[in-house]
Amino acid sequence: MISVIVTYQIKPEFVEQNKENIQAFLNDFEQLDASKFKYNVFVKEDGVSFVHYSQYSDEExxxxxxxxxSFxxxxxxxxxxxxxxxxxxxxxxSIGSKGNLG
Structure with a gap:
């Protein structure tokens, strides 16, 4: 399994556009086999720092x-x-994990 975390900050005036762009690729990800990846996106309390956490079954x-x-x-x-x-x-x-919040 491959696990990746990507973090970045953007300018406040780009936040809404960034959120729209994220939603566009997440919508397209629905066409993929969801049993082979997990992709989460978060925004931190400052409102301009984003975190993308992804897991993939393999490099393919x-x-x-x-x-x-769209990505x-x-x-x-x-x-x-x-x-x-x-x-x-x-x-x-990965060291390990427990639980499944879905």
Whole structure:
């Protein structure tokens, strides 16, 4: 399993557009096999810091998801919005988990 956490901050004037872009790719993800990935997006209390937490069954699933047209458009618009060097991608190694909130 592949687990990734991505964090970034955007300008306040881009927040609503970013949320719309996120919803667009999440809608498109509904066409994929949900048993092979999990994708969560959060916004922190400051309202401009976003966290994307994703898990993939394998590299093939990760590549498929990352190449969805709406996801690539989201990334491009996010990057062009003027990120302040806050973009971080971290690969996580799972130790274990419990529960299933759905």
């Amino acid at each position: 699933m990760q590549n498929m998801l990352l190449n969805i047209k 690539k458009a989201f990334q491009q618009m996010r990057d062009e919005s003027g990120l302040n060097d806050s973009h971080r991608v971290e690969i996580l190694q």
